[in-house]
Amino acid sequence: MFFIIAVYVVILVLQYSYYGFVNNVKIKKDYMYIYIPTGSKYEDVLRILTENNILDNIRTFELLAELKNYKNNVKPGRYRINKKMSTNKIINILRAGLQEPVSLYIGNFYNLRYFSRYISKHLEIDSTELLCTLQNEEIIGKYGFNKNNILALFLNDTYSIYWNTSIDKFLDRMYSEYQKYWDNEKIKKLNKLGISAIDAIIIASIVQFETNHYDEMPRIAGVYYNRLKKGMLLQADPTIKYAWNNFSLKRITKEHLSIASPYNTYLFRGLPPGPICIPNKKVIEAVLNLEFHNFLYFCAKTDGSGYHVFSKSYDEHLRYAKLYHKKLNELGIY
Secondary structure, three states: OOHHHHHHHHHHHHHHHHHHHOOOOOOOOOOEEEEEEEOOHHHHHHHHHHOOOOOOOHHHHHHHHHHOHHHHHOOOOEEEEOOOOOOOHHHHHHHOOOOOEEEEEEEEOOOOHHHHHHHHHHHOOOOHHHHHHHOHHHHHOOOOOOOOOHHHHOOEEEEOOOOOOHHHHHHHHHHHHHHHHOOOOHHHHHHHHOHHHHHHHHHHHHHHOOOOOHHHHHHHHHHHHHHHHHHHOOOOOOHHHHHHHOOOOOOOOOOHHHHOOOOOOOOOOOOOOOOOOOOOOOHHHHHHHOOOOOOOEEEEEOOOOOOOEEEEOOOHHHHHHHHHHHHHHHHOOO
């Protein structure tokens, strides 16, 4: 009897060694990711591995999972499975929750709905739930924002973040990044200008749509700053495009200027209620380091360079504007 038990133990040890340390991955690529949703059970993991055609032999995985009690230690997340990974290594990674974070790039979104959909494609977060949260004044109010300016919370950058991060944790992380960005040096610049961080982001979002030339942005920001200080209408064409939800407009007409929207800066004084996009950090820097001058107007040059000509008086501006409109007519842009 003792001999039989000894033989059985030896067989188990050999099986463990074989099943645990030989390659059981049959993917052709060097690696692939599997996603284990929050609330998944052991049976869900087996299904995910099977559906993704990961393992040569699922039974070897099941045997070792039993021996290592993985069934009671399933953790959600995004896991990288390498081509030559052993069964033992796979289970160790899954059981310990050693997931690989997502590299999440937040670009120049101008629409909360599109933004929510984008985030849901890269994280486990549901897009509808995220959109509702971003429009919930009670929740976002805790971070100092409202449903009109909440886009100002998100900075244009790439973030390393776990796939199964919850909405609350996601917002906490974004607020932490926001606070780090607005350091003492930037706060001093805001105080010098007499504007808030949200104001700076709103101005930057407008400037970003005015020019692609970073060297010109501080001057354009200075024009808007001067208008605000004088109590003038901003008359910023990008805000009109935003109000019409059409950034492809090449020419703003009187009809466009009549839209009854708080983003119509031809009708309402001051800054619009919120940013019209998530601006690049370089544009925010341009606002914080805006050029102090006496210009109150600017108009696109007629040479197609994308640069602008600046004016101190309205009469001077009108002369440049007429030349620009004449150029648009010649190009057939009406």
